Amino acid sequence: xxxxxxxxxxxxxxxxxxxxxxxxxxxxxxxxxxxxxxxxxxxxxxxxxxxxxxxxxxxxxxxxxxxxxxxxxxxxxxxxxxxxxxxxxxxxxxxxxxxxxxxxxxxxxxxxxxxxxxxxxxxxxxxxxxxxxxxxxxxxxxxxxxxxxxxxxxxxxxxxxxxxxxxxxxxxxxxxxxxxxxxxxxxxxxxxxxxxxxxxxxxxxxxxxxxxxxxxxxxxxxxxxxxxxxxxxxxxxxxxxxxxxxxxxxxxxxxxxxxxxxxxxxxxxxxxxxxxxxxxxxxxxxxxxxxxxxxxxxxxxxxxxxxxxxxxxxxxxxxxxxxxxxxxxxxxxxxxxxxxxxxxxx
Amino acid sequence: xxxxxxxxxxxxxxxxxxxxxxxxxxxxxxxxxxxxxxxxxxxxxxxxxxxxxxxxxxxxxxxxxxxxxxxxxxxxxxxxxxxxxxxxxxxxxxxxxxxxxxxxxxxxxxxxxxxxxxxxxxxxxxxxxxxxxxxxxxxxxxxxxxxxxxxxxxxxxxxxxxxxxxxxxxxxxxxxxxxxxxxxxxxxxxxxxxxxxxxxxxxxxxxxxxxxxxxxxxxxxxxxxxxxxxxxxxxxxxxxxxxxxxxxxxxxxxxxxxxxxxxxxxxxxxxxxxxxxxxxxxxxxxxxxxxxxxxxxxxxxxxxxxxxxxxxxxxxxxxxxxxxxxxxxxxxxxxxxxxxxxxxxx
DNA sequence: TTGAAAGCGCTAACAT
DNA sequence: ATGTTAGCGCTTTCAA
Numbered sequence: 001x002x003x004x005x006x007x008x009x010x011x012x013x014x015x016x017x018x019x020x021x022x023x024x025x026x027x028x029x030x031x032x033x034x035x036x037x038x039x040x041x042x043x044x045x046x047x048x049x050x051x052x053x054x055x056x057x058x059x060x061x062x063x064x065x066x067x068x069x070x071x072x073x074x075x076x077x078x079x080x081x082x083x084x085x086x087x088x089x090x091x092x093x094x095x096x097x098x099x100x101x102x103x104x105x106x107x108x109x110x111x112x113x114x115x116x117x118x119x120x121x122x123x124x125x126x127x128x129x130x131x132x133x134x135x136x137x138x139x140x141x142x143x144x145x146x147x148x149x150x151x152x153x154x155x156x157x158x159x160x161x162x163x164x165x166x167x168x169x170x171x172x173x174x175x176x177x178x179x180x181x182x183x184x185x186x187x188x189x190x191x192x193x194x195x196x197x198x199x200x201x202x203x204x205x206x207x208x209x210x211x212x213x214x215x216x217x218x219x220x221x222x223x224x225x226x227x228x229x230x231x232x233x234x235x236x237x238x239x240x241x242x243x244x245x246x247x248x249x250x251x252x253x254x255x256x257x258x259x260x261x262x263x264x265x266x267x268x269x270x271x272x273x274x275x276x277x278x279x280x281x282x283x284x285x286x287x288x289x290x291x292x293x294x295x296x297x298x299x300x301x302x303x304x305x306x307x308x309x310x311x312x313x314x315x316x317x318x319x320x321x322x323x324x325x326x327x328x329x330x331x332x333x334x335x336x337x338x339x340x341x342x343x344x345x346x
Numbered sequence: 347x348x349x350x351x352x353x354x355x356x357x358x359x360x361x362x363x364x365x366x367x368x369x370x371x372x373x374x375x376x377x378x379x380x381x382x383x384x385x386x387x388x389x390x391x392x393x394x395x396x397x398x399x400x401x402x403x404x405x406x407x408x409x410x411x412x413x414x415x416x417x418x419x420x421x422x423x424x425x426x427x428x429x430x431x432x433x434x435x436x437x438x439x440x441x442x443x444x445x446x447x448x449x450x451x452x453x454x455x456x457x458x459x460x461x462x463x464x465x466x467x468x469x470x471x472x473x474x475x476x477x478x479x480x481x482x483x484x485x486x487x488x489x490x491x492x493x494x495x496x497x498x499x500x501x502x503x504x505x506x507x508x509x510x511x512x513x514x515x516x517x518x519x520x521x522x523x524x525x526x527x528x529x530x531x532x533x534x535x536x537x538x539x540x541x542x543x544x545x546x547x548x549x550x551x552x553x554x555x556x557x558x559x560x561x562x563x564x565x566x567x568x569x570x571x572x573x574x575x576x577x578x579x580x581x582x583x584x585x586x587x588x589x590x591x592x593x594x595x596x597x598x599x600x601x602x603x604x605x606x607x608x609x610x611x612x613x614x615x616x617x618x619x620x621x622x623x624x625x626x627x628x629x630x631x632x633x634x635x636x637x638x639x640x641x642x643x644x645x646x647x648x649x650x651x652x653x654x655x656x657x658x659x660x661x662x663x664x665x666x667x668x669x670x671x672x673x674x675x676x677x678x679x680x681x682x683x684x685x686x687x688x689x690x691x692x
Numbered sequence: 693t694t695g696a697a698a699g700c701g702c703t704a705a706c707a708t
Numbered sequence: 709a710t711g712t713t714a715g716c717g718c719t720t721t722c723a724a
Contacts, residue, residue, distance in 0.1 A: 054719090369710090397700090
């Protein structure tokens with residue numbers, strides 16, 4: 001069907017050997033300028049493009065990086081992907097995206113599939129369901145470069161890119177406190193995710209600072225990360241039906257924030273009655289009706305940095321042993337404007 | 347770095363020839379059950395995985411399909427990508443996604459890059475800016491299977507997947523008319539896009555049916571498809587500042603719908619004063635404050651079907667000459683519930 | 693300065 | 709039932 005032009009074709013047409021053509025095209029120093037000119041002109045004319053597959057086979061490099069996120073249809077991740085692409089593209093890598101849908105099994109299959117597709121490296125944000133990391137550690141031990149972003153794990157030593165989850169959560173919670181609320185609930189994602197624990201800590205720290213007793217009943221987890229809307233609605237319902245019902249909610253993830261608003265709307269609760277502060281990178285937050293005060297993560301930037309780190313790993317001459325965890329700042333928005341900014345980078 | 351196990355390794359370890367191993371692994375009929383067992387067990391033990399690059403080089407097939415959309419961070423497209431993935435995945439293809447950001451130049455670079463990466467086929471929704479299609483026709487003439495979805499073009503004969511844009515637009519417009527509006531503006535995307543003209547026709551047809559004179563001043567185009575928010579705001583501003591200002595707006599694309607609401611909010615216009623009906627696949631439409639009556643496209647389904655058609659093309663034994671254009675139904679939602687459904691499939 | 697030949701991992705036609 | 713060999717497109721010694 002598709003009839004690609006090969007180096008051999010050029011060689012034959014020009015009465016040269018394939019190796020000469022190869023060298024001429026790659027500007028080998030041994031080739032005469034004249035020959036180079038001829039070869040290049042001809043290659044140009046017939047629109048020759050080298051076959052990257054053959055190149056990969058030879059060089060054991062595929063110039064592609066694999067990405068595993070829970071879902072593309074999520075503002076945070078699609079923005080991060082934009083960032084990933086912007087760098088990968090410039091550096092000549094293509095990006096293969098796959099979605100875990102927050103399912104452990106899908107994550108395992110995807111990473112295997114990607115590794116098997118000989119990606120040169122992996123960019124991953126853990127699925128909510130995942131608690132066993134052997135699928136990743138085995139790849140990592142085999143030398144596959146991996147960089148984590150957003151939902152990271154401690155068990156694998158490599159570069160990581162996150163935001164200051166603790167202080168972001170702290171500030172968001174404190175915002176609610178400063179507005180006079182004291183029965184602040186916390187709607188959280190799967191309990192073992194890094195973002196969940198860190199944000200939880202920020203939440204409790206804020207309560208502490210303002211001498212508000214921590215009430216475990218005010219904390220609801222969504223083990224599926226909000227993948228199933230029902231779990232969010234149930235969680236919210238529980239918070240509302242407590243004897244001493246919550247009077248504000250801090251939500252610790254993008255999808256949950258939306259789910260929470262949806263549930264509140266369903267229960268006919270006005271934002272005045274039940275203000276919500278949560279993480280969200282939605283591009284329409286300002287237009288949402290139960291309004292949302294929100295923490296915005298620099299998703300694009302996170303993708304960019306993670307990719308730079310990954311490519312650094314891939315192209316490193318010597319094995320890298322010093323890893324860094326980049327911590328970026330978030331921004332806290334209160335209805336329509338920035339109120340305060342997150343904390344420092346480490 | 348990465349130490350892949352090869353068929354040769356297995357052959358050597360087992361005292362067999364590479365071809366025997368290869369055949370045993372692929373269940374070749376000529377291999378004795380005993381040998382198969384031995385080979386498979388060993389392969390399993392050392393976690394052997396075939397090198398897809400070598401396979402591709404051999405078979406001239408990469409088992410990957412390229413996707414070009416304007417933007418991943420757009421509900422319609424991210425849902426379509428989910429559909430694409432669901433099929434591709436099952437059939438053993440991986441998906442390489444790239445974004446044109448509605449820019450002609452990016453689209454050209456991306457398609458070249460993908461073709462050059464030897465994808466087996468291309469799934470594309472045209473960029474708003476694109477008016478010259480030679481980058482695609484040349485690939486297509488060279489035998490690269492292409493399937494268009496959503497934003498299609500007439501110039502290339504192949505499978506296409508769209509929705510019934512005409513009747514969807516017709517119904518959305520008629521909805522506004524039935525609610526007593528007669529000065530209905532139309533906020534449209536780039537004028538040469540298929541979706542723009544088809545939806546425009548539906549809009550005018552609805553006006554006609556109800557004997558409302560078509561007023562060209564009520565039509566505003568956004569050549570960048572809303573990529574630049576300013577163009578949307580300007581367009582809306584113009585519509586509002588006409589001597590005989592519009593009293594309702596029909597918006598013909600996802601991003602524009604959001605942009606339009608944003609502009610209206612900025613101008614402090616209530617939905618009662620200026621109702622909007624528009625295409626949108628946002629997953630938070632019901633939560634938007636200037637409310638939106640909306641046409642929802644079966645994005646996931648479109649991705650699914652387009653991918654099935656593409657893989658059909660890729661795996662066709664003989665050149666395909668009969669192409670079909672699948673036309674799917676949309677749904678029209680009025681605040682909180684379906685009101686009417688789009689029209690038939692062709 | 694150029695060419696010949698080997699090899700990357702795999703498969704398939706052709707032996708045996 | 710198993711082995712030998714050639715070749716996919718390219719690069720890279722090694723020879724000339």
